[in-house]
Amino acid sequence: MKAVVVESKRRLLNDFFKIDEVLLRFEKFDGQMSPVVRRLILDRGDAVAALVFNTTTQRLIFVNQFRCPTVEKGPGWVTEIVAGMVDADESPEAAVRREILEEVGFNVATLERISSFYVSPGGSTERVFLYYGEVDDAGKVEAGGGVDAEHEDIELVELDIAAALREAEAGGIVDAKTILALYWFENRMSKERRG
Numbered sequence: 635m636k637a638v639v640v641e642s643k644r645r646l647l648n649d650f651f652k653i654d655e656v657l658l659r660f661e662k663f664d665g666q667m668s669p670v671v672r673r674l675i676l677d678r679g680d681a682v683a684a685l686v687f688n689t690t691t692q693r694l695i696f697v698n699q700f701r702c703p704t705v706e707k708g709p710g711w712v713t714e715i716v717a718g719m720v721d722a723d724e725s726p727e728a729a730v731r732r733e734i735l736e737e738v739g740f741n742v743a744t745l746e747r748i749s750s751f752y753v754s755p756g757g758s759t760e761r762v763f764l765y766y767g768e769v770d771d772a773g774k775v776e777a778g779g780g781v782d783a784e785h786e787d788i789e790l791v792e793l794d795i796a797a798a799l800r801e802a803e804a805g806g807i808v809d810a811k812t813i814l815a816l817y818w819f820e821n822r823m824s825k826e827r828r829g
Contacts, residue, residue: 636660636661637667638658638660638661639658639659639660640657641657641658641659641670642657643655643656646674651678652676652677653674653675653676654674654677655672655673655674656672656673656674656675657670657671657672658670658671658673659671674757675757675758675759676757676758677758678753678758678759678760679719679720679759679760680719680726680761681717681718681719681720681760681761681762682717682718682719682726682729682730682733682762682763682764682765683714683717683730683762683763683764683765683812683815684715684716684730684734684742684745684764684766684767684815685715685748685766685812685815685816686715686716686740686742686767686768687768687819688768688769688770688771688792689768689769690770690771690772691771692794693793693794694792694794694795694816694819695716695738695790695791696713696715696792696793696798696812697713697714697715697738697780697788697789697791698711698713698714698789698790698791699711699712699780699788699789700787704808708808709808712808712809713791713801713806713807713809713812714807714809714811715811715812715815716730716733716767717733717762718732718733718736718737720763726747726750726763727745727747727765729763730745730763730765731745734769735775735776735778736776736778737786737788738778738790739774739775739776739777739778740773740774740775740778741769741773742768742773743767743768743770743773744767745766745768746765746766746767747763747764747765748765748815748818749764749814750762750763750764751764753811762811764811764814764815766815766818766819766822778790795816795820795823798816
């Protein structure tokens with residue numbers, strides 16, 4: 635790993651989002667250190683997301699909810715996979731199980747980690763742990779729909795894989811983690827069919 639020297643770091647905003655100003659130097663590919671550069675970092679924390687497949691109905695379960703940042707350039711309401719933030723002292727697996735229960739009302743029968751990735755590494759610390767979860771009708775133990783205290787208003791959307799892929803290709807599904815998970819699932823099904 636190349637060298638990084640942090641000259642200073644201070645928090646500019648400490649709210650739901652946290653923004654830090656960092657002055658640093660970093661080792662360039664030629665081995666020289668850069669001059670001091672200023673970077674603003676959105677400290678978002680870690681998140682989890684899960685593509686949920688109901689083995690009883692053979693359909694994928696999505697959530698549709700209002701997403702304020704998309705209003706100016708998009709739909710306002712976004713259909714996406716289950717997702718949420720990892721709480722302090724909570725493992726990503728525990729967080730994704732909690733989010734699936736809160737948002738769609740199922741206890742997970744099978745859970746598989748797909749990947750982890752940075753959402754926007756040029757400006758944000760947010761790292762997403764992406765999972766695939768299988769549920770069945772017997773595992774439906776709550777209504778879902780989100781947490782009232784968090785002002786969540788979630789509509790459940792169930793689609794078969796073909797319909798979900800058509801929605802993504804037509805621009806009806808615009809969330810990156812959802813599109814990534816859908817194409818992962820399509821690839822997995824294709825491999826299973828080939829045997």
